[in-house]
Each structure stands twice: as C-alpha cells, then as structure tokens.
Amino acid sequence: FSDPQWLQVDLGAIYNINEVILNWEAAYGKSFQIQASNDGVTWTSLYSTTTGTGGIQDLSGLNGSGRYVRMLGTQRGTIYGYSLYEFQVFGTPRNLALGKPATASSTDSTFPANLSVDGNIYTRWSSVFSDPQWLQVDLGAIYNINEVILNWEAAYGKSFQIQVSNNGSTWTSIYSTTTGTGGNQDLTGLSGSGRYVRMLGTQRGTIYGYSLYEFQVFGTPM
Numbered sequence: 001f002s003d004p005q006w007l008q009v010d011l012g013a014i015y016n017i018n019e020v021i022l023n024w025e026a027a028y029g030k031s032f033q034i035q036a037s038n039d040g041v042t043w044t045s046l047y048s049t050t051t052g053t054g055g056i057q058d059l060s061g062l063n064g065s066g067r068y069v070r071m072l073g074t075q076r077g078t079i080y081g082y083s084l085y086e087f088q089v090f091g092t093p094r095n096l097a098l099g100k101p102a103t104a105s106s107t108d109s110t111f112p113a114n115l116s117v118d119g120n121i122y123t124r125w126s127s128v129f130s131d132p133q134w135l136q137v138d139l140g141a142i143y144n145i146n147e148v149i150l151n152w153e154a155a156y157g158k159s160f161q162i163q164v165s166n167n168g169s170t171w172t173s174i175y176s177t178t179t180g181t182g183g184n185q186d187l188t189g190l191s192g193s194g195r196y197v198r199m200l201g202t203q204r205g206t207i208y209g210y211s212l213y214e215f216q217v218f219g220t221p222m
Contacts, residue, residue: 001081008070009089013220014038017046017069019060019090025083028054031075032082036066043070052077065094093147095119097137097197097217104135108209116215124153127201127209135215136198142166145174145197147218148187153211156182159203160210164194171198180205193222 020034034047046064054077069089073082097117104113104125111126117137127133148162162175174192182205197217201210 001076001079003076004072004074005082006070006072007082007084007087008040008068009087010040011067011069011089014065014067014094015091016065016094017089017091018062019058020047020062020069021059021086021088021090022057022071022084023086023088024054024057025085026054026078027080027083028052028077029071029073029075029082030077032071032073034059034062035070035072036064037068037070038066040068043072050075065091093218095216096139096143096219097215100140101138102135102215105133106209108211111211116212119214121151121213124211124213125215126153126155126211129204129207129209131204132200132202133210134198134200135210135212136168136196137215137217138168139195139197139217142193142195142222143219144193144222145217145219146188146190148175148190148197149214149216149218150185150187150199150212151214151216152182152185153213154182154206155208155211156180156205157199157201157203157210158205160199160201162187162190163198163200164192165196165198166194168196171200178203193219
C-alpha cells in the first residue's frame with residue numbers, strides 16, 4: 001500500500017505496441033504510465049494520466065515498441081495498493097531486418113542491398129540480369145525465424161529459397177519454391193533459426209534481375 005509500484009511483462013521479442021487494456025480491481029491507479037523497453041532497463045512512456053478512473057481502461061492508439069511493457073503507478077486511487085485482474089498488451093511483430101546490415105551478390109546501377117531493409121516501400125535493391133543471385137541480412141543475433149515477407153518490384157524470383165545461417169557461410173533452407181508469383185509474398189509458418197537470413201534466387205521471373213522493395217524478417221529471440 002505505497003507509491004510508486006509497477007507491474008511488467010516480458011513479451012519475449014520486440015513488438016510494435018498499439019493497445020493496452022487494464023482491468024483494475026477496486027484498488028486502481030489514479031496516476032500511472034504505460035512504458036515500453038527493449039532491455040528492461042531504459043523505459044519510454046507510451047501513455048500517461050493523472051486522472052485514472054479504474055474499472056476497465058482500454059488504452060488504444062498507442063505508438064511505441066519494446067520487448068518489455070509495464071504499468072508504472074505513481075499515485076493510488078484508494079488507500080490500498082494497485083491491483084489488476086488482467087494486464088493485456090496488443091501489437092504487431094517488429095521487422096527484425098529493419099535497418100540491419102544487408103549485402104547482395106550483385107547490384108544493378110544505384111539500387112544497393114540496404115535499400116531493401118530501410119522501411120521505405122519506394123526504394124529497392126536490384127541485381128544484375130543473371131542467375132543465381134542473393135540478398136542477405138545480418139540480424140545481429142540468432143533468432144527463431146517464423147515469417148519472411150518479400151515485397152517484389154516487377155523483377156521477381158520465380159524459383160528461390162529462403163535460407164538461414166548462424167555464421168553467414170553454412171546455409172539451411174527453410175522455404176523453397178519454383179512457382180514464385182512476385183508481388184507481396186508473405187511466407188508464414190517458417191521454422192528455423194539463424195543470425196543471417198537470405199533470399200537465394202535461382203530462376204528469374206522476367207528477363208531482368210531480382211528486385212525487392214522490402215525484405216522483412218520476423219521471429220523471436222533464442
């Protein structure tokens with residue numbers, strides 16, 4: 001029965017947080033913040049109030065990201081402590097490849113590999129006009145990979161693999177197709193782990209090279 005108090009949850013991976021629901025018991029928080037952190041040490045506030053009402057508070061429209069999310073109570077609404085029936089967090093997985101170092105087997109003109117992981121759907125990587133070609137990203141740590149999204153430009157891969165590696169030398173295929181369609185290919189249900197993830201194209205779908213607006217990778221820490 002004192003201030004301040006906090007409750008935090010480890011989501012297991014970094015997510016983009018857009019909603020938190022607090023289902024308070026009678027002992028609620030009058031002044032509190034919702035905070036997010038990547039490391040559980042340095043926190044960023046996503047929501048703050050000094051007029052909490054208790055009951056069920058649905059805090060939507062939040063904008064932030066983190067692996068850890070907490071309620072930091074600074075003033076109780078009663079003489080008792082803080083008490084929550086449920087602390088619910090909603091969001092979407094964070095793209096592990098965003099802004100990470102990317103390399104490729106070749107580059108056509110002024111379309112380097114890093115433009116496929118910059119979060120801008122109007123920039124792209126493009127290869128020379130031959131097979132095979134590859135694009136890879138270094139995630140910086142080993143992750144369990146469960147989804148890869150390929151946002152192709154018109155020059156797409158008809159036959160390609162998604163591969164993972166712990167060292168950037170020995171590769172394991174976690175997805176393979178000979179009937180690639182181009183467009184936006186969302187490859188879900190993948191199973192494998194690695195620090196490096198690459199698209200290995202073995203047959204182009206056009207007379208041109210391989211070109212990706214965005215190469216997105218999703219997964220969870222080992």
